[in-house]
Amino acid sequence: MNTSDKTKAHTEEQYDHVQSVFESIASKYDIMNDILSFRRHKAWRKFTMKQMAMKPGDTAVDLCCGTCDWTLSMAEASGTGQVIGLDFSPNMLKVGENKVRAKHKEDQITLVQGNAMELPFEDNRFDYATIGFGLRNVPDLEKVLQEMRRVVKPGGMVVCLELSKPTWQPFKGIYYFYFQKILPSLGKLFAKRYDQYKWLPDSLALFPGREELAAIFRNVGLEHVKAYPLTGGIAALHIGIKENRHV
Template sequence: MEMNEREEKHEKVHQVFQTIYKKYDSMNSLISFNRHKAWRRKADETVGAREGEQILDVCCGTGDWTLSLAKAVGTTGKVVGLDFSDNMLKVARAKLDVTPLKNVALVNGDAMNIPFSEASFDRVTIGFGLRNVPDYLTVLKEMFRVLKPGGRIVCLETSQPKIPVYRQLYFFYFRFIMPLLGKLFAGSYKEYAWLNESTQKFPDREKLVQLFHAAGFEKVSVRSFMGGIAAIHHADKPLRKAAD
């Protein structure tokens, strides 16, 4: 993707999430038939967070996964939620304010240029955010950079079913039904039409595995849900740097 295309996608996605933030959570539940919560619980299990760990949740949005991870690492750990939409972070802060959690930091920042030093975190996560970034590999490399050697990355994302007919129905739903639901329940037709576009352009499971390897990760594994409409990719950062 050329630089001007990246900038255009960055601005477009920023505008989308600045617009839909108030209805984002309820629309997620509606669009996924409330399955996204079960998928995130499986993702939590895959993360395997331990007390005292430092975790970065990239593209944290309204903060549900961030807060869940914060409970898992306990008072001696810390979770940073990173997002470039200050409106989405406002929702996350409102949620945080009504919890007793003191181990969460919410940071306005760009996944393409994560504002933390190398090897800062034990684990990094990204939930339904990778498909919206200007360059998937750049973000994966950034997540690799800030992860400690031996640390784990977990990505929960929409995927593309392979089953004939089911695949066509899936894309029909995303292309026509989801934007209509966005218009009816959130007053945001074009924003949800964009989310369909980002889903269609996102790599399938196998191509995403290749991107994880290209970013430097090892032991890449995939778990699919509901016939392939969503998937968890997880991988580890090698303990030692690969030989040149």
């Protein structure tokens, strides 16, 4: 097996493993998000929506949409614009579909099972491309960002809300102790899943820090990149703009 084949096999193995993780925790995903983030994820998303400043009629694609909380927030902010939620986990999408129906947003929101590294959408289609708490789970995050940049219109916005790495002590030490030692035990207690929640801190260990991710945004061709630390740096919001050829 040559290097290219080995890389492809590793990518496929990682994709399958992550998919199996989220398939198994889908029914408990929302309550675990509340518990593990102390409900801060709701405040982070609210801050993100403020920075995005969506206008009526704006369109969006929400990658790794999971159970569709952010997808619904964008649909409500847009009012009439079409919003597509994409995820690779059928079980997560089933939970999201129930939420979409409960909010009577079936005509505005379309849910698609797919791969964030190979988006099934044409170039320059959306005003926004977003990914929330999903970028650290993909085998090739740079490829995902390239795809997000491809499918937004010139002047469109690429948005990533994700866990990050605190840089100052003693908060950094407390955070890593919680994430590596306490979080998996909470997963076992509330979701009956230890191994899956043990994998989540492992995924963060390999994920770039706030400034590193901002540099990757620039490397894929995004402009006016902004990076906001949230709650002491345990999460971060990154925003980049696709160049506007008309300016």
